[in-house]
Amino acid sequence: MLSQIGKSASKKAMRVDLEIYYEAMENLYHPEDNPEGTFPMNIAENHLCWDQLRERIQQVTRDNDIPEWVASYTDPAGAPSFREATAGFLGKFLFHCPVDPKTIAFSGGATSVIEMTSFLIAEPGETAVIPAPSYPVYTGDIGTLPGVKRYDLQLPGDFSKSEYDFDLELLDRTKIEIEQARSTFRMLILTSPDNPTGRIYRESDLRKIAEWCMDNEVHLIVNEIYGLSQLDITHPDLKSEYEQPTQFVSFGKIMEEFKSPFLHFWYSFSKDFGVSGFRIGLLHSHNMDLIQAYRNAGLGHSISNYTQWVMQEVLNDHTFLSSYFNDFQKLLTEAYLAFTRGLKKLEIQYNPSRGSLFVWMDLSEFLEKSEDGEEKLWLEIYQQSGILLTPTHGFGHSQKGWYRAVITSIHPSEMKVALGRLGKFVQKRRNT
DSSP: OOOHHHHHHHHSOSOTTHHHHHHHHTTBOBTTTBTTOBEEOOSOOOOTTHHHHHHHHHHHHHHSOOOGGGGSOOOTTOOHHHHHHHHHHHIIIIIOSOOOGGGEEEESHHHHHHHHHHHHHOOTTOEEEEEESOOTTHHHHHHTTTOOEEEEEEOOSOTTOSBOOOOHHHHHHHHHHHHHTTOOEEEEEEESSOTTTOOBOOHHHHHHHHHHHHHHTOEEEEEOTTTTOBOOTTSTTTGGGOSSOOOOOOHHHHHHHHOOTTEEEEEESTTTSOOGGGOOEEEEESOHHHHHHHHHHOGGGOOOHHHHHHHHHHHTOHHHHHHHHHHHHHHHHHHHHHHHHHHHHTTOOBOOOSBSSEEEEEOGGGOOSSTTHHHHHHHHHHHHHOEEOBOSTTSOOSSSSEEEEETTSSOHHHHHHHHHHHHHHHHHHHTO
């Protein structure tokens, strides 16, 4: 009754933790009404500054008439005024250089952007290389419809650094291995700050990687969906974690210099702005054939004009955005400090982060030596503490026992309770 893609999709869950997540959401912790409730910390949502952004959005809709163009069809790549507002936002707050609105195309959320880009630049059966550990759902985004294979590139080193060390020889060897398997190394996908580690890529490494990709005609895509979710590493309680840190430099700035058809940039408003439900993702590229293809193929992936109008008014208010991101960084840093202080007390190792919404922590001491040991531990933590972490399935790394906690998904006042429960679980396991 279904196509081969349909049959495959019907049998493969988008995420292995969704069913338990929905269960947890029906039993949320409340200090008075439900003190035994759960703490879902597995889905990458940012709730830290929603009240502030909601107030600004309500002001937009209250004080402004809806423009005529909102009720009509517009450019599938995005309304011209929305593209201009987004270019101004990216240029000031992330790239720190001018951005041509014509190099931007929108679709409904990060998933759509990843999927659209993949089937427009790669053939089914070609390969996308992604340094591990990395976002599990990349596999479905690039594979379900585009038919692109995922190759998890194992980078050497431990999880004690906040910046990646990248050796170009890895890319040379990987290219040979992929070609020997009768595929083509078509895409290299980097995420900076990374999901789940929170690491960043140095500007010097990004430039070297970009040059390698251009020389080898490999499409390099840098996903900066957490580009403004950066920690304040000058905070007195954080300084000691970062030895001679380099400054975060957006790949958009490097792209502006090269203007290569092989260099691309992904972004979404879901994480930095905490509006996952708005479904706004974008591709930025100087490859105008790709932008035109995105426009021609993307009508079914378009964002509602009303959403575009509301967000363009927010994006054009740079005074508000400066205040918003200043407050967001403070709250994100406080959440990170609260969680990592708890881990230090429990003597649990974690990867020092430069940004993102996560803490990537090592719970390997509690693993049973079995094939399903990681999933079993994940379920035990949830069942005994009510804390739902992201399961290890799909991150693609070789080291066992590392789990992701989303530190922006619960209220800061709840963090202490959640850490107390985690502490009880840890002490119980250590005493048995």
